[in-house]
Amino acid sequence: MQAMRLHFIYPRWRKLLEDHPQLCAQLSAHEVGSLRMTSLGIPTAIAALPAGVTASVCNDHLEDACSVDPAGADAICIGFFTPQASRAYAIAELWRRRGYPIIFGGIHPSACPEECLNHADAVITGPVEGLWETVLADLAAGKLQRRYSGQPCAPFAMPQRGALSSGSQLRIDVLQTSRGCDRQCAFCVVPAVNGDGIQRRDVEAALDDCANTNHPAVFLADENLLHDDPNDVAWAQAFHEGLQRRRLRRWFTAAAYPRTLTRLNSERARAWQQAGLRQLYLICGYMQPLSRELTDGALLSDVLRLQDIGIECLATFxxxxxxxxxxxxxxxxxxxxxxxxxxxxxxxxVPFPGTARFECLDRQGRLLHRHWERYNGSWCVFVPRHGSPAEVEACSLRLWQSLYAERSRYQVQQAYVRGFGQDILREPAADRQDPGN
Ligand code: SF4
Structure with a gap:
């Protein structure tokens, strides 16, 4: 492979407080509404590059990607998910006019390759591992194909952590323990992007990657890990044993749906807690309506049971x-x-493109627009079955205000520390005085 250089760009996207600054006065003190986790996409893509290919990286949140000179790079690679898509297209158009070949990859290009090809010379769909040799040979020959399709079963690259500085207040790393999913939830893009079967990562490789994380808090990007399926249980057990054998201490947080809690019995919950699990990011209202999940008593008793074991739930409604x-x-x-x-x-x-939910709403004529920057959870981008988009948005703002009206900054920060460890915030929260207590 001849010496080449690629310039990677992570486009910026908007969070709640940027879209609704009227909430800043109340929420910014609690450090909610603006936090981002570091993406694994670009660090993984860089790690998978063949020897001799170098990379520069621009995080558009930290420096304007339209102003940072790619300095003669052989191509510009832009990785993004749906809320970043409008910005990605604008950046791509600018550098394309200046003669740079543009390559897209990530969740949104995998879900919408045809749309993306209006703005890029080539689109990589699915995992990038195993594709670079072909892509770069084509690039060197001036014959980029329009589309390259990754294989869900490709070996996992070890992400080059630190390649993409997050600039976020949230000091947390993401650990990938599997790829794809066979559960076909209507709202989820994972099966369409990464395959409709679960590819579990080799446990020792996951432990190596865990040892490379930059922060003590680690988000496990795989809620199936907590399920009672024998394969999930066996993988989790080997992972726990590996953490102990290597004396690897991390504070884990993991995504969970209400049904995940039901399937996480107390014995396995204790094993996870001893392995470092402190926080579940509990996603309510996607699998089932809130009016069903939150009112039957089972979820509340599961949340309290896990709290007793030492695992807190950060609920997202x-x-x-x-x-x-x-x-x-x-x-x-x-x-x-x-x-x-x-x-x-x-x-x-959010009805993400590539999901059954998106297709269903599209078929029913209920999608309001495709302004992707608004597909970020801050706006209602479809006609709801009950009420209007404005009523749903008004309820969201009311709830944000109500949830934090009664909580002091100290209480919220202590919850961060209990869930993620002392190092989670830039200023350790435990050192702060509580003005309200
Ligand atoms: S939401 Fe979770 S369980 Fe459902 S398809 Fe996506 S990854 Fe699988």
């Missing part, structure tokens, strides 16, 4: 489910009060 009314204040707030938790989020259901 998703609005806009077809089975819910537009206003769900009287469903969410009593549940939140009964949990006694101090960290929660509100999001509006």
């Amino acid at each position: 998703t609005l806009g489910n077809d089975g819910d009314p537009a206003a769900v204040d009287d469903i969410v707030l009593p549940f939140w009060a009964a949990c006694g938790a101090h960290l929660a989020e509100v999001t509006i259901s």
Whole structure:
């Protein structure tokens, strides 16, 4: 492979407080509404490059990607998911006019390759591992193909952590333990992008990667890990044993749906807690309406059971489910009060392209637009079954205000520390004085 250089760009995208600055006065003190996790996409793509190919990286959140000179790179590679797509297209158009070949990869290009090809010379769909040799040989020959398709079963590259500085307040790394999923949830893009079967990562490789993480807090990007399927249980057990054998201490957090909690019995929950699991990012309102999940008592008792074991739940309440009314204040707030938790989020259901939910809403003529920057959970981008988009958005803003009205900054920061460890915030929260207590 001849010496080449690629310039990678991570486009910026907007979070709640940028879209709704009227919430800043109340929420920014609690450090919610603006936090981002570091993406694994570009660090993985760089790690998979053949020897002799070098990379420069621009995080558009930290420096304007339209101004950072790619300095003669052989191509510009832009990795993004849906809320970044509009910005990615603008950046691509600018550098394309200046003669740079543009290559797209990531979740959105995998879900919408045809749309992306209006803005890029080539699109990589699915995992990039195993594709670079072909892509770069074609690039060197001036014969880029329009589309390259990755294989879900390709070996996992070890991400080059640190390649993409997050600039976020949230000091947390992401650890990939599997690729793809066979569960076909209507709202989820994973099966379409990474395959409709679960490819588990080699346990020792996952442990090596875990040892490379830059922060003590690590997000496990795979809620199936907590399930009671024998393969998931065996993998988790080997992972726990490996952590102990290597004396590798991390504070883990993992995504979970209410059904995940049901399937995580107390014995396995204790094993996970001893292995370092402190926080579950509990996603409510996607699998089932909030009016069903939050009111039958089972979820609350699971949340309290896990709290007793030492695993907190950071609930995210998703609005806009077809089975819910537009206003769900009287469903969410009593549940939140009964949990006694101090960290929660509100999001509006996002019909991501590539999902059955997106196709269904599109078929029904209920998608309002394709302004991808608004597919970020801050806006209602579809016509809800009950009420109007404006009513759903108003409920979201009301809930954000209500959730944090009664919580002092100190209480919220202590919840961060309990869930993610002392190092999670730039200024260790435990060192701060509580003005409200
Ligand atoms: S939401 Fe989770 S369980 Fe459902 S398809 Fe996506 S990755 Fe699989």
